Amino acid sequence: MKWTILLATCCALLSEIVKCISVRHYLEEEGALSPKLVRFSFNKHQGKSFTSSTGLAKRDNGVTFDLKNEQNFYSIRLSVGTPGQEVVVLLDTGSSDLWIPGSDNPYCKDSSVYSMSSQYKENEKDKPFQTLPGGITATKPSGGSRASGTIDCNQFGTFNNKESRTFHSNDTRFSVSYGDTSYAEGTWGYDSINIGNVSLANVSMGIANLTNSSVGILGIGLSNLENTYTGVENVKNRDTHKYLNFPMMLKAQGLIEKNVYSLFLNRKRAYEGSILFGAVDHSKYTGQLYTVPMLNLYKQQGLQAPLQLQVTLQGVGLKGGNVTNTTSTTPVPALLDSGTTLVYLPDKMVTMLADQLNANWDRAIGYYVTDCSNVDNTELYFNFGGFNIASNMSSYVIGRSGNNRCVIGLQSGGPDSAILGDMFMQHAYIVFDLEDFEISMAQANYAGGEEQLETITKEVPSAKKAPGYSHTFSGSQSITRGGDIFHSTSYGSSSGSSTTTRTWNGRNAAADLAPAPMLAFFAHFIYSFLM
Known part of the structure; x- marks a missing residue:
């Protein structure tokens, strides 16, 4: 009789353990217990520079x-504002600001789609220098693109801030220029953005109402390189400050534990690469x-x-x-x-x-x-x-x-x-x-x-x-x-x-899912019962 009771108790406890594991597995599958990391895939593009x-x-x-003379470009699709407006931006570790073309850009013209290879021109030579306080000089943000005077703004999207219920203007001027003669000017503001299943509120961005570039930039560099802190006009006007840029916002809004990201560009002819915020993927290196x-x-x-x-x-x-x-x-x-x-x-x-x-x-x-x-x-x-x-x-x-x-x-x-x-x-x-x-x-x-x-x-x-x-x-x-x-x-x-x-992979799944306190209680119960 004693062993029958023990067996029944063990079965009941094991059933509860299995239920806990099943519920945990379900929650992880649904994302409720997902790790604090953000993963994006980006498209890789290769094309000739405009002048060649x-x-x-x-x-x-x-x-x-x-x-x-092909150049590489890494594009990510964003949804900006409420309701969302889709735009494509270029991922750039060499700059720190997000800016997107505005819908009222006078360079925009309805025309046949320009090929990416004829639109893009990266800042390869004569990288301009900007002056920082104390006589510091540094290369300006790299990247950018160049148009031939009129550009197809529908190709990569523009943003109409007047149609977004969540956009707020800072009423401060945004300006950036590149060594390939491309530039962007407009206004600083903030709005919500969505990338895949990731949503961020109150993200600072420049809205370029005047630009000869057909595509914007998502800069993920250090805060010291932000245009508001090291930009020529801000330094000249002695109006320098820093803000929470995109990587910093991911941490501030609780999506990652630390302001860190891992970059995998993939082989030369691959169509995609990946960036992982807040985590590392050990399978991507040897x-x-x-x-x-x-x-x-x-x-x-x-x-x-x-x-x-x-x-x-x-x-x-x-x-x-x-x-x-x-x-x-x-x-x-x-x-x-x-x-x-x-x-x-x-x-x-x-x-x-x-x-x-x-x-x-x-x-x-x-x-x-x-x-x-x-x-x-x-x-x-x-x-x-x-x-x-x-x-x-x-x-x-x-x-x-x-x-x-x-x-x-x-x-x-x-x-x-x-x-x-x-x-x-x-x-x-x-x-x-x-x-x-x-x-x-x-x-x-x-x-x-x-x-x-x-x-x-x-x-x-x-x-x-x-x-x-x-x-x-x-x-x-x-x-x-x-x-x-x-x-x-x-x-x-x-x-x-x-x-x-914590490692989130299949090899550690069994150890991850085992509820240690319950197993300890289970072992203690059996020992007490038998004694």
Whole structure:
């Protein structure tokens, strides 16, 4: 009789446990117990710049190249206002503001749809500088697009703030301009936006009532780079302030635990990439995730936190077959910018790489040219404080000729700085921590597989501090040859930091769903009954 009662009690308790697990599973499926993360997929677009849309350039010696010079653009569809009005914006890590074209833009014209390749022109050369308080200078937000005088505003959508019940104007002027002669002017305001199933209220944005750009920008950079704080007009008028931009609003409205996001651009010819706010996806990278600090290049001028998403590039080198060759280990500041397609390195560093690739500068097209055999089986390595990110040199080829000559998309970016655009970023999985001013990187994994999502509350889970974490750029030096990024390092070992946070994947489902307090009570009950 005693064992019958025990068996019945056990069955009842097990039934309740199963019910709890089933209810929890249902709630998670319905999103009621979803982790604090926000995930967006974005569309990838590739097209020629406006000025080189013919796609052909001719050398002085008569050799013609099929110069594609394709630029990369990452678009996200937003619904703005109440009722919602759909617009497409470009995702940009190199700027920090959201702005969208207004419906009363005089550049708008009803016409046949312009192709994206003829509309977009990224800020590739002559990146303009803006002046900050204390004499600080910084590159202006990258990205943007250019129109030929009249543009089809229906292609990517516009916003009519008068038709939104939730729009509020700040009655302050918005203005931004780019090095490709594109610009946007209008008014600052705030309204609700929706991206997929994510809703945000009172999001600050610029409404561009005068712009020669057919598409707006969603900047997800640091708050110090906001147009209201570092914009030329705001600085000139001594009217500078910061606000909660898009990533900060995600945290402020409780959608993520920490102002951090992970970026996966995917391989060059992929149609989609993804961005994960508040979490990391361990399936998107291979090897170790290493962390390095962002650089604050203007601390002596009074800036208390970094301005841009810059880290120390400790060296570059080439590897092909059984031959490895470190080009230079001179440290330089490097900006990670999804609004830039090409890679810009210090002048001397580019010249050194060109020499190693047997490449010659072609004035007619403005790029280095070499035999394709020199790049097809060669990898370009970037070193960040003791770890490398590898990239295929073939991914930097932007043109080929009929006689097997290749045009290389590596450009000079000045004497002592670098901009690592999409051609580099597509090879890395990158986690931007906008609160602790750190960036974690690992080799991108294109193979796919089951997602391994883990929310971020403090440090980036499973990430370790790079061996050279504390060895950062401290001042300009002459670019020199030599060193070794492949076999040796001068950095001391450093124990990495990590954090234990909840992992939302199938492999941990059983442990996640087991109600520990109930199981403990169950075991205690059986023990007491038998005694």
